[in-house]
Amino acid sequence: MNCSCPVKCLPLLIALVLAGLAFRATADAPPAPAAPAPAAASLITNGGFEDGIVGWGTYVPDESKLANCHFDVGSDSPHSGANCARLQTDDYGRFSVGGALIPVQPGDHYHVSVWIRADSAAQVRAKAPGFVIRLHLSQGGADAAGGHLFIAPGNRVTRDAPADPVSDSLPTTWTQIEAVVEIPQGVDSMGPGIFTWWTKGIVYADDFSIEKVDASTPATPFWQKGGK
Numbered sequence: 001m002n003c004s005c006p007v008k009c010l011p012l013l014i015a016l017v018l019a020g021l022a023f024r025a026t027a028d029a030p031p032a033p034a035a036p037a038p039a040a041a042s043l044i045t046n047g048g049f050e051d052g053i054v055g056w057g058t059y060v061p062d063e064s065k066l067a068n069c070h071f072d073v074g075s076d077s078p079h080s081g082a083n084c085a086r087l088q089t090d091d092y093g094r095f096s097v098g099g100a101l102i103p104v105q106p107g108d109h110y111h112v113s114v115w116i117r118a119d120s121a122a123q124v125r126a127k128a129p130g131f132v133i134r135l136h137l138s139q140g141g142a143d144a145a146g147g148h149l150f151i152a153p154g155n156r157v158t159r160d161a162p163a164d165p166v167s168d169s170l171p172t173t174w175t176q177i178e179a180v181v182e183i184p185q186g187v188d189s190m191g192p193g194i195f196t197w198w199t200k201g202i203v204y205a206d207d208f209s210i211e212k213v214d215a216s217t218p219a220t221p222f223w224q225k226g227g228k
Contacts, residue, residue, distance in 0.1 A: 009174045029108070040111075042209035043102050044192050049073045049206065056085075059193075060095040067093030067200075077176045079115040079206035088202045092125045096134060098193035102145045102210065106185045109217050112151060113178040114194055114208040118170035118178060122201030130199050131163045133177060133208075136191030144187045146173070151179045156223035159184075161225045162197060170203060179220035180213060 046055040052073045060069045063142040078084035085097060104110075116131055124130035133151040137144040147160025153170070156163035157179045184192065194205050 001100050002118035009207060012194070031069050037040065037050065040213065042094065042211055043110075044099055044171040044208055044210050046099075048081045049055070049078075049085045050081050055099055057099075058095060058096050058097055061092075062097055062147065064089070064093030067091040067095075068072075069093050069095035070081035071095075071197075074204075076204060078204075081115075081206075084204050084206035085208075086202060086204055087194070087199075089200055092123075092198050092200045094195060094197045094199070095151055096138065096193040097205075098134075098191055100137075101138065101189040101191045104183045104190045106187060107215060108183045109180055109202040109213050109215050109219060110183070110190075110215050111178065111180050111211045112192075113176060115174050115176050115206045116153075116170065117174045117204050118172055118199070119202035119204075120172050122170060122172075122199060122203060124165070126129045126168065126202075128138070128166045128195055128198035129162045129179075131203055131205075132195045132197050133197045134193045137187045137191060139186050139188045139189065140216070144184075146184060149179055149181055151181070151220075152223075153177055155179050155220060157181060157220045158223050164225065170199070174206070180217055182219040 036057045051226055058071045070088045072086050073083045074086045075083055076086065087097060112133055114133055129152040131153065135149040137148050152157045152163040154166035190211055192208065193210060196203050
């Protein structure tokens with residue numbers, strides 16, 4: 001820089017100093033945080049029952065056919081949105097509401113969740129869980145060896161049969177049942193279902209979802225009888 005008059009050059013010097021300070025501040029600033037990853041989309045269609053019973057079917061075992069098991073969709077204080085599922089039996093019984101099969105591979109991890117609440121008059125038969133998520137495991141169109149996966153209240157994960165109950169009744173306020181499950185060997189599809197299990201009365205369910213998560217996400221340990 002060639003300047004014969006210090007007074008005239010002073011503004012230019014000040015501008016250069018300030019520019020250098022600004023450059024250094026920018027260089028020393030921490031990197032901006034990465035944008036959060038978008039939430040995984042649920043693999044269940046109409047899991048909030050906003051489209052009524054579309055995409056859902058019922059299964060009633062022979063021993064419960066006289067219990068008048070009934071599934072519909074109502075607007076009785078849903079967990080979210082305008083609707084929720086309503087599963088009702090006139091006597092103690094068990095039946096399921098199931099959706100379409102989801103293709104899977106052994107080792108895949110999935111976060112499974114549903115919100116439930118029971119009517120205040122609902123009853124649960126002694127030693128029964130009252131309600132479970134059942135994941136119907138298949139291989140080549142047939143039931144997979146080893147049985148299906150169950151998630152019971154208390155987030156108890158088992159295979160082939162539900163866990164023991166955590167209580168002799170179901171919650172009457174919206175309560176989440178959730179777990180991360182790993183697809184076992186010999187399975188190529190999974191059918192999502194919610195199952196009232198020896199309940200009399202009405203149980204509501206809402207926001208049923210299954211989301212694939214990274215395989216590094218720890219799976220919920222299997223519940224062991226006598227454990228917690």
